[in-house]
Amino acid sequence: MKKTQISVTAQGIALMRALEFEKPEAERICNDPLAGKFIHPLFYWFGKRFAGSAERKSPGVVGSMTARCRYMDDSLSEALAGGVAQLVILGAGLDSRAYRFDELKGRVRVFEVDHPATQSAKIERVIKVLGSAPDHVTFVPIDFNKEDLRKLISAGYNPAKKTFYIWEGVTPYLTAEAVDNTLAFVAHNSAPGSSIVFDYLYASALTAKERRGEIKRLEQARRFTGEGLVFGIEAGRIGEFLRARGFDRIVDVTAEDLHAKYFTGANRARVIAPIYAIAQATVAGN
DSSP: OOTTSOOHHHHHHHHHHHHHHTSOGGGOSSOOTTHHHHSOHHHHHHHHHHHHHHHHHSTTHHHHHHHHHHHHHHHHHHHHHTTOSEEEEETOTTOOHHHHOGGGTTTOEEEEEEOHHHHHHHHHHHHHHHSSOOTTEEEEEOOTTTOOTHHHHHTTOOTTSOEEEEEOSOGGGSOHHHHHHHHHHHHHSOOTTOEEEEEEEOTHHHHOSSOOHHHHHHHHTHHHHOOOOOOOOOTTOHHHHHHTTTEEEEEEEOHHHHHHHHOOGGGTTOOOOTTEEEEEEEETTO
């Protein structure tokens, strides 16, 4: 992304959550009442008017984002029930979990890690919406493609405490080296029982002869946004990928799995893009 501007994809992802929240409660896949408040009003206004067109050109993208949000929300709830003491949100963007999960307040230290430009804008939005930045949240500015997570420790992160990591909507935009560096930090600086959940893109989607619409549009806009899809893991390979990097108890969640889990009843006809998946794993030996 560009050095001085908030991530366009961060706003786009938040927009999808905001539009989902406008649906009747019984039809919502994810439930984020803060998403619309964190987006710039003009971005929200334009994005809402073109959201239908974007979905027609790239069927299932909205379904993927909303199901991903829901799955990671559910995973966080499970982690909290399991007694985590720290939550690290990697590439936090306009993520609102630190502010809408009441169980975190006064009990769990939250570290939001993101690019300095996006994080600065995020802090302004948080203060505007909530009146102040909550005491249980620590903001750590990091450029994943140039820095590693050692800054977390100087910011107060304790490697001896059980930690849950959320890495949503980030890995496809990073270099392979940046992905490896991040996973290495998690594997070597986390207490017993610590785990991570992240989404990833199938590598074949980047090289397919007929690429999906959202991939082509992101590439076309890259000169203006500074963001492009560059990293993927092939379908069926996530297990060996993560085991080689120090993780076990690996769960691979496909688009089909997400649809079966969340898209029932009135949502049965909604689709999820088939090129994205979610991985969840625990630090090996823990």
